[in-house]
Amino acid sequence: MNKMIKILVIEDEKHIRTFITSVLTTQQYQVIPAVTGREGLSQAASQCPNLILLDLGLPDMDGMEIITQIRKWSSVPIIVISARIQEDDKVSALDAGADDYITKPFGNSELLARIRTALRHSNRLRGPLANRPYRSGGLIIDFEKHLVARDGQEIHLTQNEFKIVSLLAKNNGRVLLYDQLIEHIWGPYSENDNTILRVNMANIRRKLEPNPAEPIYIFTEIGVGYRMAEEDPT
């Protein structure tokens, strides 16, 4: 079923390119390899891939520049592959228009989960399923009915708590930046202060998570933002 899906892999390190290609090929994705930034840009334009995996450290161009270039004409999902552990780099890549990132070294299941999520999200924006309830384990979020329940028990959230949880659930599997969440909930002119978001998140976790100290639904990406557990396959 993945046969029609083309994934452009822009990565100069041969062993990583080979690893990614073999993982994707077993899932029957079509792989278009590119070794340099220039080659990647030209393949992105000529092949119209469904998704791009982009290494930030390329010999000829900065990965950040490639994101900016592609975003001038395409909304194709871009997942950044980064060896950089700097949180600032992740935030800059997401700000420049990348959809998500994965940090080296990574395993095949993590890679495939990120790809699934990014593809599903890009389809969902257009599809009729945008308001379908979110389900993961015992947690259900019904966006239309404004209802949250865990293991059959309704959970009462404040309006802002519900907005935060809904936004994370609609983007499940993807990281959302602190600033994106703050702007969405409190508006573009709100102060760029994470404190109020953290207070809300602590309350959400207390209500939602079986054990708030070890979350299974909403994960913290330190210095970057939050990521909601990928929803169960239907």
Ligand code: CA
């Ligand atoms: Ca590299």
